[in-house]
Amino acid sequence: MYKIATVEDMVRVPPKRFGEDLDEVIKSELNDTIAGRIDKTVGIIIAVTEVKEHKEGKIILGDGGIYYEVVFDVLVFQPAVHEVVDAIVKELTEFGAFVNFGPMDGLIHISQIAESFMNYDGKNKMFVDKESSRTMKEGDVVRARIVTVSIKDRVSTSKVGLTMRQPYLGKLEWLEKDKEKAAGKPAKEKDDRKDKKHKEAKK
Numbered sequence: 353m354y355k356i357a358t359v360e361d362m363v364r365v366p367p368k369r370f371g372e373d374l375d376e377v378i379k380s381e382l383n384d385t386i387a388g389r390i391d392k393t394v395g396i397i398i399a400v401t402e403v404k405e406h407k408e409g410k411i412i413l414g415d416g417g418i419y420y421e422v423v424f425d426v427l428v429f430q431p432a433v434h435e436v437v438d439a440i441v442k443e444l445t446e447f448g449a450f451v452n453f454g455p456m457d458g459l460i461h462i463s464q465i466a467e468s469f470m471n472y473d474g475k476n477k478m479f480v481d482k483e484s485s486r487t488m489k490e491g492d493v494v495r496a497r498i499v500t501v502s503i504k505d506r507v508s509t510s511k512v513g514l515t516m517r518q519p520y521l522g523k524l525e526w527l528e529k530d531k532e533k534a535a536g537k538p539a540k541e542k543d544d545r546k547d548k549k550h551k552e553a554k555k
Contacts, residue, residue, distance in 0.1 A: 353432055354454070356401065357394040360423050361386065365409070367416040375403045378422055386426075388455075390510070392503055395430025396455050429454050431501050431512050436521070439514070441492045444479065446472050451494060451514065458512035460496055467517055486526055493524045 363385070369377045382400045389397045402425040409418035431437075439451035439458065448461040462470060462479070465488065470479040478489040488494070500513035516522045 353435055354398075354427065354429050355395075356425050357428050358404065358423065358425050359391070359394065360421065362419055363422050364415075364417045364419050370418075374406075378406060378420060379403050379424070382422070382424060388507070390503060390505060390507065391428075394426070395428040395503075396507060398427040398429055398455060401425045401427050429456070431456060431458075431498055431503075433498055433501055435498045436495060437498065437514075438493060438495050438524070441488060441490050441494060444472070444477055444488075444490060446474070449479070449488065449494075451496065456507060456510065456512060458496075458498070458514045460494075460514045460516060464499075464513075464515040464517050466522065486523070488523055495521050495524060495527065497521060 361382070363378055363381050365374070365377050365381060369381075379400050379402075382403075386397050387399055391397060404423045404425060406420045406422040409420045411418055437453040439453035441449050442452045442457060443450040446462070448459050449465065451458055451460060462472065465479060466481060466486070468481050468483055470481050470488070472478075473480050476489075478487050480487050494516060496514035496516045497518060498512060499515050500511070502511040504510045520527065
């Protein structure tokens, strides 16, 4: 999930930026140095949103820059088990689908794509359900639930496992068709009742 977190860190302001607005310089330098960093307590840092306060700057002998202790807000992404996310299918393999959601990638194992078994069609690069003729390919948008999270020091080495084997999960196109099908059933039953009443009235 995305959230705002308040953190504290040290930032260096280089001499070439001494004449600029200090808060804007600090925000800019922080974004350059920590955006994309993973903090295991708060998640993946997306961007610095606000500089809340900073202490008096310190000069280090032999360094022309000034160092500030800063308290600031950051936009972070922290995937949570049981969280439902919309993702884009990025790559298909024989063992599953790699999907992208926000700043992270995750894996939906072939056994977790649907309730029925999906066959991998390597020639056409898609998964196919022979019973329902449903397919899933690169670029499709899916809705999945996070089941495992392993956050490492880098986004590239962090792992997230997802599933679509539950009601209201799956490729968005499938969900829309299921919704239309479910909405059509009551309407048909209602029409049948009307026809029955009409026939009884004629009698």
